[in-house]
Amino acid sequence: MSSLPPWLANLLPIVILLGAISLVLARLPKVELGHSDAFRRRRFFNWFPLGMTYAFLYMGRYNVNEATSAMKGHTSNADFGTIFFWGTLVYGFAFLINGPLTDRLGGRKTILLSAAGSSIANVLMGIVVYKVLTEGWQPPGGIVGSLSFLYAVNMYFQSFGAVSIVKVNAAWFHVRERGQLGGVFGILISLGVYFAYDWSRVIAKAAPTYWVFFVPAAVLAAFVLLDFFVIRDTPSQTGHPDFDTQDASSGEQGKSLGVFDVLVKMLTNRAIIIIMLVEFCSGFMRNAIMQWYPKFARATGIGETFVASNWGMLLCVAGITGGMFAGVISDRVFDSRRGPVSAVLYAGMSLGAVAALFLLKSPALGWTVIFMSLCVIGVHGMLSGTASMDFGGKKNAGLAVGIIDGAVYAGTALQSLLLGRILPAGDVAKDPGNWGNWPLAMLPLSFGGLLLATRVWNARPQPKAGAAQPAVATAQTVSPPRTGTGG
Numbered sequence: 503m504s505s506l507p508p509w510l511a512n513l514l515p516i517v518i519l520l521g522a523i524s525l526v527l528a529r530l531p532k533v534e535l536g537h538s539d540a541f542r543r544r545r546f547f548n549w550f551p552l553g554m555t556y557a558f559l560y561m562g563r564y565n566v567n568e569a570t571s572a573m574k575g576h577t578s579n580a581d582f583g584t585i586f587f588w589g590t591l592v593y594g595f596a597f598l599i600n601g602p603l604t605d606r607l608g609g610r611k612t613i614l615l616s617a618a619g620s621s622i623a624n625v626l627m628g629i630v631v632y633k634v635l636t637e638g639w640q641p642p643g644g645i646v647g648s649l650s651f652l653y654a655v656n657m658y659f660q661s662f663g664a665v666s667i668v669k670v671n672a673a674w675f676h677v678r679e680r681g682q683l684g685g686v687f688g689i690l691i692s693l694g695v696y697f698a699y700d701w702s703r704v705i706a707k708a709a710p711t712y713w714v715f716f717v718p719a720a721v722l723a724a725f726v727l728l729d730f731f732v733i734r735d736t737p738s739q740t741g742h743p744d745f746d747t748q749d750a751s752s753g754e755q756g757k758s759l760g761v762f763d764v765l766v767k768m769l770t771n772r773a774i775i776i777i778m779l780v781e782f783c784s785g786f787m788r789n790a791i792m793q794w795y796p797k798f799a800r801a802t803g804i805g806e807t808f809v810a811s812n813w814g815m816l817l818c819v820a821g822i823t824g825g826m827f828a829g830v831i832s833d834r835v836f837d838s839r840r841g842p843v844s845a846v847l848y849a850g851m852s853l854g855a856v857a858a859l860f861l862l863k864s865p866a867l868g869w870t871v872i873f874m875s876l877c878v879i880g881v882h883g884m885l886s887g888t889a890s891m892d893f894g895g896k897k898n899a900g901l902a903v904g905i906i907d908g909a910v911y912a913g914t915a916l917q918s919l920l921l922g923r924i925l926p927a928g929d930v931a932k933d934p935g936n937w938g939n940w941p942l943a944m945l946p947l948s949f950g951g952l953l954l955a956t957r958v959w960n961a962r963p964q965p966k967a968g969a970a971q972p973a974v975a976t977a978q979t980v981s982p983p984r985t986g987t988g989g
Contacts, residue, residue, distance in 0.1 A: 516696065516818050520689070541742045545674050548740070551732050552609075552667055553690040555617050555725040559663045560694020561701065562620045562718035566653055567793055568702035569631065569714045571800060573645075576634060579797050579931075581646045583922020586793065587915055588650040589657035594911035596661035601904025604662065608735040609669035609900070612662040614726055619659025621722040627652045628715030635711060661907070668903040673736045673744065686829070691879055692821025695792065699814030768905060776958045778909040780844060781885050783951030785913030787851060788878045790944050791871050792817065794921055798940065799868075801931035809868025820872050824880030832884060840884045841958035847877040848952035855948040858941035862934045881951075882910070917943070 537545075566589075570582040577585075604612045630648050633639035641648035667690075702714045738744045768774050799810035809816060828843045836842040854874035861867040885906060920943060926936040 513815075516693075516815060516822070520822065538742075541737065544740050544742060545737075548674060548733055549667075549671055549686075551725065551728050552613060552670055553686065554693075555613055555722070555729055556663050556667050557690045557694035558697060558718060558721045558725060559616060559620055559660055560691065561697035562624050562656065562715075562722055563660050564695065564698035564792070565624075565702045565714050565718055566627075566649070567796065568699065568706055569627075569711055571796070572706040572711045572714070573631070573635070576645055577649075579801075579925065579927055580922050582793075582797075583918050584646055585650045585653050586789075587918040587922065589653040590789075590911045590915040590918055592654040593657040593661045594908045594915055596658050597665070597901075597904030597908035600658075600661050600665055601901035601908075604665045604669050604900030604904070609666040610729070610733045610735050612900075613666035613670070613733065614729055616659050616662035616666060617722045617726045617729065619662075620656050621719045621726070623652055623656035623659060624715045624719035624722070627656070628712040628719065631715065632710070632712040661904075661911075664907050665900045665903050669900045670733065670735055676745070686825070686883075689822045689825050691882065692818040692825065695821060696814040696818035699796070699817065700812070701814070703814070765901065765905075768902060773958050774902070774905070776954055777885050778906055780848075780951050780954045780958075781882070781906050782909045782913040783848075783947045783954070784878055784881050784885070785910035786917040786947045787874070787913075787944060787951065788882060788910075789914045790917045790921060790940070790947075791875050791878065793918070794925065794940060795868070795871050797925075798934075798937055801926070802934045802937070803932065804865075804868075804934075807865055807868060809865075809872060816872050817875050820876035821879035824876035824878075825883045827876075828880035828884050839960065841955055841960065844881045844884050845952060845955035845959065847880045848948065848955050850874070850877040851881075852945075852948040852952050855941055855944045858944070859938070862937055862941070881955075913947070 566585060567582065570577040570585065600612070627649060630641050630645070630652065634641065634645055643651070697718075701717075705713050705717055734740050736744055796810065796813055799807070799813075804810055824847065828847060832840055832843045851874050854870050854877070857870050858867060858874075861870055921940065924939045924943065925931070926933075930936050
C-alpha cells in the first residue's frame with residue numbers, strides 16, 4: 503500500500519475489515535422475528551445516516567486533541583487537559599436536561615439539534631483559532647478560556663448524540679437483535695475516532711489548524727439536511743407496523759411517569775447503578791488511552807512508529823473488532839446478556855494495564871494500548887449503546903442512556919483533570935520512564951470495572967406483567983427475556 507495516498511492506505515484496511523464483518527454477519531443464522539425485507543431495508547436507511555451523524559459528531563468532538571497539538575507555542579498538554587475537562591464535565595451533567603428532553607421530543611429532533619449545535623460551535627472555535635494564528639488576537643480569558651467555553655458549548659450539543667441514536671433505535675430493534683446493534687454502535691464510535699484523529703491530522707498537515715474545526719462543521723451541517731428528510735422515530739411513521747421490543751417498557755400501560763419518578767425508578771435499580779459504575783470506569787479508561795497515547799508518542803519522540811503514525815486507523819480497526827465481537831457473543835453465546843461479555847473485556851483491559859507498566863520503553867506498548875482500546879470500545883457499545891435500551895425501554899431510553907453516558911463522561915472528566923496534572927511536561931516528558939503515573943492511574947479503574955461487571959452477570963430487562971410475548975404478530979418463536987435483574 504506504499505504507492506497509495508496516505509489517506510487511502512489508512513482507509514483500505516477499515517473497508518476490508520467492514521466487508522469481512524458484513525460477510526460473517528450475513529452467514530450467521532438469523533434471529534427470526536417476523537420482519538419483512540421492506541422493513542429491514544427501511545430500518546437500514548433509518549439507522550445508517552443516524553449512525554454516520556454520530557460518527558462525525560465524534561470528529562467534531564475529539565478534533566480538539568489534534569488542534570491543540572498542532573498549535574505549538576499556543577497550547578500545552580495541561581491546556582488540553584483543562585479544555586477537555588470543562589467539555590466533558592458539561593457533557594456529563596447535560597443528561598439531566600437532554601435525556602428527558604430526548605424522551606419528550608424524540609431522537610429525530612434531538613439528533614438534528616445535536617449536529618446543528620455542534621457544527622456552529624466548531625465554526626466558532628475555528629474562528630477563534632484563525633484570529634489567534636493569523637492576527638495574534640488575544641481572546642477573552644485567553645485561548646484556553648475561550649476554547650474551554652466554546653468546547654463546553656459544543657459538548658452540550660454533543661451530549662444529544664448518543665441519547666438520540668439509542669432513543670430512535672430502541673423502537674426499531676428487538677432485545678434479541680440489540681447485541682449486534684451494540685456492535686454496530688462500537689463500529690460507529692470507531693469510525694468517529696478514525697475521522698477525529700487521522701483525518702484531523704491530515705487536515706492539520708495540509709491546511710492551517712483552524713480547518714480542523716471547519717471541516718467537521720461542514721460535514722455535520724450536511725448531515726442535518728440529510729437526517730431531516732430520512733430519519734423517523736418509529737416504524738409506524740414510515741408505514742411499517744410498530745412492534746413489542748420486549749424491553750423494560752414492554753407491557754407498560756396508561757399514562758407515562760414524570761421525569762423525576764422515572765429518574766428515581768432507574769437510580770434505585772441495582773443493575774442500572776452497577777452499569778453506571780462500570781461505565782464510569784470505561785470513561786476513564788477509554789480516554790486515558792485514546793487521548794494520552796498520542797501525547798505520549800509526541801513527547802517521547804516515538805511518534806513515527808507504526809502505531810503512533812496510524813493511531814486513528816488502528817483504533818478504528820480495534821474498535822470495530824471489539825464491538826462486533828462483543829455484540830455477537832452477547833446475543834449468540836450469553837443469550838442477550840450484556841454483563842458477561844463486559845466482564846471478559848474488562849479482564850483483557852486489566853491485563854493490558856498491568857503490561858503497560860513494564861512496556862513504557864518498548865514498541866510493544868502501542869499494540870498493548872490498541873488491544874485495551876478494543877476491549878473498552880466493546881464494553882461501551884454493550885452498556886451505553888445496548889443495555890441502556892434494554893433497561894430504559896422504548897419510553898425511557900433517552901433518560902437511561904443519559905444517566906449511563908453521564909457516568910462515562912464523569913469518568914472522562916476525572917481522567918482529564920487528573921492526568922493533565924500528574925503526567926510529565928516539557929523536557930521531563932521526553933523520557934518514557936517518567937510516564938509511569940499513566941498506567942498506574944489506569945490500574946484501579948480497570949480492576950474495579952472488572953469486579954463490577956461480574957455483579958451484573960445475569961442482569962436482564964424485566965418486561966411488565968401482561969407484555970406480549972412475540973416481537974411481532976408473526977414471530978411466534980421468540981422467547982421472552984428472563985425476568986431477573988440481579989447479578
